[in-house]
Amino acid sequence: MTTTHPEGGFPMFVSVPQARDLLRALLPDPGTETLPLAAAYGRTLAKALDARVSHPSATESALDGIACREADTLAAFSEALVRLRVVGESRAGLPYSGEVQSGECVRIYTGAPLPPGTDAICPVEQLDDDGPDHVCLRRPARPEDVRHEGSDFSAGEAVMPAGLRLTAPRLALAAALGHAEVTVHRALRVALLSTGDEVVAPGEPLARGQVYDSNRVGLHAMLRECGCEVIPLDHAADTPAALQQALTEAGGADLLLTSGGVSMGRYDLLRDLLIGEGQVAFWKVRMRPGGPAILGGWHGLPIFGLPGNPVSSLVVFHVIVRPALTGQPLQMLRLRAATAFRTLPDKTAFWRGVIDSGEVRDYGAQGSGMLRSLSEANALVVVPEGHPVNAGDDVDVILL
Numbered sequence: 001m002t003t004t005h006p007e008g009g010f011p012m013f014v015s016v017p018q019a020r021d022l023l024r025a026l027l028p029d030p031g032t033e034t035l036p037l038a039a040a041y042g043r044t045l046a047k048a049l050d051a052r053v054s055h056p057s058a059t060e061s062a063l064d065g066i067a068c069r070e071a072d073t074l075a076a077f078s079e080a081l082v083r084l085r086v087v088g089e090s091r092a093g094l095p096y097s098g099e100v101q102s103g104e105c106v107r108i109y110t111g112a113p114l115p116p117g118t119d120a121i122c123p124v125e126q127l128d129d130d131g132p133d134h135v136c137l138r139r140p141a142r143p144e145d146v147r148h149e150g151s152d153f154s155a156g157e158a159v160m161p162a163g164l165r166l167t168a169p170r171l172a173l174a175a176a177l178g179h180a181e182v183t184v185h186r187a188l189r190v191a192l193l194s195t196g197d198e199v200v201a202p203g204e205p206l207a208r209g210q211v212y213d214s215n216r217v218g219l220h221a222m223l224r225e226c227g228c229e230v231i232p233l234d235h236a237a238d239t240p241a242a243l244q245q246a247l248t249e250a251g252g253a254d255l256l257l258t259s260g261g262v263s264m265g266r267y268d269l270l271r272d273l274l275i276g277e278g279q280v281a282f283w284k285v286r287m288r289p290g291g292p293a294i295l296g297g298w299h300g301l302p303i304f305g306l307p308g309n310p311v312s313s314l315v316v317f318h319v320i321v322r323p324a325l326t327g328q329p330l331q332m333l334r335l336r337a338a339t340a341f342r343t344l345p346d347k348t349a350f351w352r353g354v355i356d357s358g359e360v361r362d363y364g365a366q367g368s369g370m371l372r373s374l375s376e377a378n379a380l381v382v383v384p385e386g387h388p389v390n391a392g393d394d395v396d397v398i399l400l
Ligand SMILES: Nc1nc2c(c(=O)[nH]1)N[C@H]1C(S)=C(S)[C@@H](COP(=O)(O)OP(=O)(O)OC[C@H]3O[C@@H](n4cnc5c(N)ncnc54)[C@H](O)[C@@H]3O)O[C@H]1N2
Pocket: 194, 195, 196, 198, 199, 211, 212, 213, 214, 215, 216, 259, 260, 261, 262, 263, 264, 265, 268, 289, 290, 291, 292, 306, 307, 308, 309, 310, 312, 368, 369
């Protein structure tokens, strides 16, 4: 249950959807900008796109072969060949303009316009040349192998609504609709900071008890996937002065995303700073891993504090930060559980799972420091608070 911090008065133990909504409410409206398609990957459409042209732009062939009249070819099967006279050729960009009569055909190529008078296609694999001017068909020509003008979309049709995230296929569609530029929401500027005296840049020598800064690398990539502009900050040591210095450097950002220093320890300084000198929107989420996450602000800068444990920071990013940054709901699949999954009485669990042959099984080691699991598992299995999951049950699954 959500409670209130006795001194701070802020909510504690919020649900995952509450945490997401509170973060979204703190993010500024970034405004819009118009970009060439190639620069818009990962952004969200701010203005709907309609079709400026029809696709296909003409009724055309879906195969290389001949175009003819279906009715002329219905008798064709492997023993009884149908013979047609070839009167010309239609190529993509170089169509045949005459009218094709009964008993005639035109050689045609994929994407080439169908000549007037024809309504069906027979592919080259089903044709035998009979001299230079005739072909024999081993089976009837098919109207299904014709693509009709505007069957994909017609000029003027509203095709892509505002709010759509520009994935690779959607960028390709925008181009096919006839747009060279798109109006998208500006990228949020997210400053990224890892904290902790034990955290060392990859490649440096590692002393006993130290750990490489894997969170920074993983979070940077995930922010890029969300279409954000990343401002990497220098790692902050565990002193209030170092942390305040980093927060000051993040001043112009739309959000500061941190890792570490949010739990119950004496050196969990981000938590102390937000509670003592900033504002807190919530502390702790009813989830595992990732329970100690914190959201707040410091001198007008929204700050989301991810837990330092590598798995926890990734899972919180997936289920709270990403949907809030992109405005896109979590994509879930419903799959059959091949094994049981542990239930927690007062937290939603996001266990690492492996999807295999259409089912999902428990990955095994579920410790929040087991970074290797993030590469070997391919799913998060959602087990709601107090909700037992046995083998054979259907479960919600988030793809990693
Ligand atoms: N007494 C309690 N202790 C802990 C609790 C609790 O409720 N009571 N919660 C545990 C949970 S759950 C988590 S998650 C962690 C989160 O702790 P912090 O966010 O304060 O993180 P740190 O203590 O700074 O580090 C935790 C762990 O992660 C490693 N780490 C930190 N930064 C990085 C990085 N950039 N890259 C890779 N690994 C990193 C760090 O070395 C620690 O091993 O608290 C539990 N404790």
